[in-house]
Amino acid sequence: MNGWLLTAGGLATATAVIHIGAGGRSVVHPLLAGPLDAEPRRTLHAVWHLVTADLLLSAFALLAMAWTRAPSTALVLFIAAQYLAYTLAFLAVTLTASWPRPLLRLPQWTLLLPVSVCSFISTV
Incomplete structure (x- = not known):
C-alpha cells in the first residue's frame, strides 16, 4: 500500500463530497x-x-492505485498536475478579486493543493 496515494485519494474523495x-x-x-x-x-x-x-474519477484512480504494487507514475503525475492546475486557477481568480481576505472567500485551493502535493510525493 502507498500511504501517500491513500492520503491523496482520501482527500480527493472528501473534496468531491x-x-x-x-x-x-x-x-x-x-x-x-x-x-x-x-x-x-x-x-x-x-x-x-x-x-x-473528474473529481470522482481521479479520487477513485488514486485510491485504486494506492493498493497496487506498481501504480502508474504517469497517471499519478497527471492527476497531481491536474490538481495543481485547479489550485492555481482558484488562486488566480481569488487573488485578482477585490475582496477582503480573498484566500478565505474561495478556499477551494486548500482542498486541491494537498491532493496535488501528496500525489507528487508518492512518485518520489
Whole structure:
C-alpha cells in the first residue's frame, strides 16, 4: 500500500463530497436561479457536472492505485498536475478579486493543493 496515494485519494474523495454537497447548495442552485440566459446557464451547469465526474474519477484512480504494487507514475503525475492546475486557477481568480481576505472567500485551493502535493510525493 502507498500511504501517500491513500492520503491523496482520501482527500480527493472528501473534496468531491464537499463539491457535490456544499457546492451544489452554494453555487449550482444560485447559478440555475440566476439571471443568465439559458445557454450560458446550462453550459455552466454541465461544466459543474464535468468537474464532479473528474473529481470522482481521479479520487477513485488514486485510491485504486494506492493498493497496487506498481501504480502508474504517469497517471499519478497527471492527476497531481491536474490538481495543481485547479489550485492555481482558484488562486488566480481569488487573488485578482477585490475582496477582503480573498484566500478565505474561495478556499477551494486548500482542498486541491494537498491532493496535488501528496500525489507528487508518492512518485518520489
